[in-house]
Amino acid sequence: MDDMRIVERQLDQQELKIKADNVQVYYGTSHAIKDVSVEIEDKTVTAFIGPSGCGKSTFLRCLNRMNDTIDICRVEGQILLDGENIYDKKVDPVQLRAKVGMVFQKPNPFPKSIYDNVAYGPRIHGLAKNKAELDEIVEKSLRRGAIWDEVKDRLDAPGTGLSGGQQQRLCIARAVATEPEVLLMDEPCSALDPIATAQVEELIDELRSNYSVVIVTHSMQQAARVSQKTAFFHLGNLVEFGETGQIFTNPVDSRTESYITGRIG
Amino acid sequence: MPETHIQTAFDRDLEAIQALIMKMGGMVEAAITDAAKALETRDEALADMVRGNDKAIDELETRVNEEAIRVIATRAPTAIDLRTVVSVMKVSGNLERIGDYSKNIAKRATVLTQMSQIHDTAPAIRRMAQAVELMLIDALDAYIKRDAKLAEDVRLRDAEVDQMYNALFRQFLTYMMEDPRNITGCMHLHFIAKNIERMGDHVTGIAEQVIYLVTGTLPEDNRPKNDRTSFQKALEE
Numbered sequence: 001m002d003d004m005r006i007v008e009r010q011l012d013q014q015e016l017k018i019k020a021d022n023v024q025v026y027y028g029t030s031h032a033i034k035d036v037s038v039e040i041e042d043k044t045v046t047a048f049i050g051p052s053g054c055g056k057s058t059f060l061r062c063l064n065r066m067n068d069t070i071d072i073c074r075v076e077g078q079i080l081l082d083g084e085n086i087y088d089k090k091v092d093p094v095q096l097r098a099k100v101g102m103v104f105q106k107p108n109p110f111p112k113s114i115y116d117n118v119a120y121g122p123r124i125h126g127l128a129k130n131k132a133e134l135d136e137i138v139e140k141s142l143r144r145g146a147i148w149d150e151v152k153d154r155l156d157a158p159g160t161g162l163s164g165g166q167q168q169r170l171c172i173a174r175a176v177a178t179e180p181e182v183l184l185m186d187e188p189c190s191a192l193d194p195i196a197t198a199q200v201e202e203l204i205d206e207l208r209s210n211y212s213v214v215i216v217t218h219s220m221q222q223a224a225r226v227s228q229k230t231a232f233f234h235l236g237n238l239v240e241f242g243e244t245g246q247i248f249t250n251p252v253d254s255r256t257e258s259y260i261t262g263r264i265g
Numbered sequence: 266m267p268e269t270h271i272q273t274a275f276d277r278d279l280e281a282i283q284a285l286i287m288k289m290g291g292m293v294e295a296a297i298t299d300a301a302k303a304l305e306t307r308d309e310a311l312a313d314m315v316r317g318n319d320k321a322i323d324e325l326e327t328r329v330n331e332e333a334i335r336v337i338a339t340r341a342p343t344a345i346d347l348r349t350v351v352s353v354m355k356v357s358g359n360l361e362r363i364g365d366y367s368k369n370i371a372k373r374a375t376v377l378t379q380m381s382q383i384h385d386t387a388p389a390i391r392r393m394a395q396a397v398e399l400m401l402i403d404a405l406d407a408y409i410k411r412d413a414k415l416a417e418d419v420r421l422r423d424a425e426v427d428q429m430y431n432a433l434f435r436q437f438l439t440y441m442m443e444d445p446r447n448i449t450g451c452m453h454l455h456f457i458a459k460n461i462e463r464m465g466d467h468v469t470g471i472a473e474q475v476i477y478l479v480t481g482t483l484p485e486d487n488r489p490k491n492d493r494t495s496f497q498k499a500l501e502e
Contacts, residue, residue: 256344257344263268
């Protein structure tokens with residue numbers, strides 16, 4: 001496919017950011033992820049699609065060890081971030097999650113002011129030397145979250161007082177405030193209206209120039225719009241992984257085709 | 266892959282557009298036959314009918330495009346569905362052009378009835394038209410059956426039509442050299458043969474769309490071309 005975006009991508013030769021090898025995930029006895037190997041490139045938006053319960057969110061959560069918090073969850077295999085195994089005992093999950101940020105499906109602002117929601121991460125990671133720098137980070141992050149104009153006059157108001165869509169954009173601002181290298185997004189727009197969705201998608205595309213973004217979405221059109229690579233999961237298997245244009249015009253696997261065209265599969 | 270969408274209305278939309286293509290195909294097939302027949306039997310009334318029917322073909326093309334655009338806007342088709350919608354737009358364009366060529370043949374047939382017959386060239390032209398019509402029938406059949414093999418076969422058969430055109434080209438040249446009074450008639454006959462040769466190219470285009478629809482890629486190899494008249498010296502000076 002001579003998609004313009006590919007041509008663009010081939011120009012700035014992609015580096016590998018995350019490499020997953022034969023990853024298996026079990027919840028107790030249930031085998032949720034079956035032998036998934038995938039390579040996620042830097043400066044690329046990768047979309048995970050698939051029916052509910054196919055394992056895409058589970059796999060996404062493996063990428064910053066969010067599954068550690070679930071007792072019955074067991075992860076096997078290897079996930080390398082910049083060549084280092086993130087499941088190595090030496091790796092501090094808190095440091096890892098500063099590098100691999102996450103935005104969830106349901107907005108979950110801290111019960112603090114809008115300002116403190118965004119300033120929290122930079123503060124604990126010591127990213128700002130003084131108040132002026134912190135102010136700058138907060139403003140920049142809120143702008144990137146496409147919410148600055150709506151909240152600039154009430155930064156002291158509680159984050160929980162915002163509307164659902166605004167809360168989600170606040171969470172995105174919070175996630176980008178620590179300048180992560182990888183941003184994981186689990187259905188980030190399911191609670192947003194079309195305008196806010198477009199703003200978030202624009203933000204995702206902007207983030208792509210510096211970071212690697214992995215997004216789980218149920219909206220096929222969103223995956224097609226924002227991603228350069230698409231992975232289709234089905235029943236815990238990675239069925240097909242390829243260039244987004246190819247997946248949406250000429251998928252190789254019939255299960256992918258059934259799913260994206262809305263046929264019973 | 267299961268044939269039906271979860272949203273059955275999507276299936277109905279796609280079927281409706283493809284039904285329009287088939288209707289258009291039937292009309293275009295008739296136009297080719299009738300135009301060639303009008304030429305051979307010097308039937309002015311039939312030629313007029315072909316010219317009149319072209320409007321309906323054009324209107325169908327417009328409708329196919331409108332419906333396809335509506336499906337793109339409302340259903341955001343992907344994969345096989347997207348290829349279906351894109352292919353109907355291209356196929357309807359090809360069919361519309363074939364219809365135009367038939368109309369042009371009918372127009373020239375009307376002019377030719379006013380002249381004395383030049384040798385016995387009409388049967389050869391009718392055979393050529395028949396070959397193209399059979400190709401079109403097979404191409405549309407391949408479309409409905411999603412049969413890439415049949416489409417490939419159609420695509421290769423265009424070489425025969427090119428050969429028929431070459432033969433006619435030489436024949437007309439000879440007649441014109443024999444007697445300059447033949448020039449006007451032969452020029453019309455030559456344009457008719459050229460029109461049929463072009464129809465063959467459009468049928469080939471339809472066959473290629475079938476291959477794209479089924480496989481997701483257009484055939485890459487250059488199909489054999491046998492129209493060499495552009496290189497032929499007009500007269501042995």
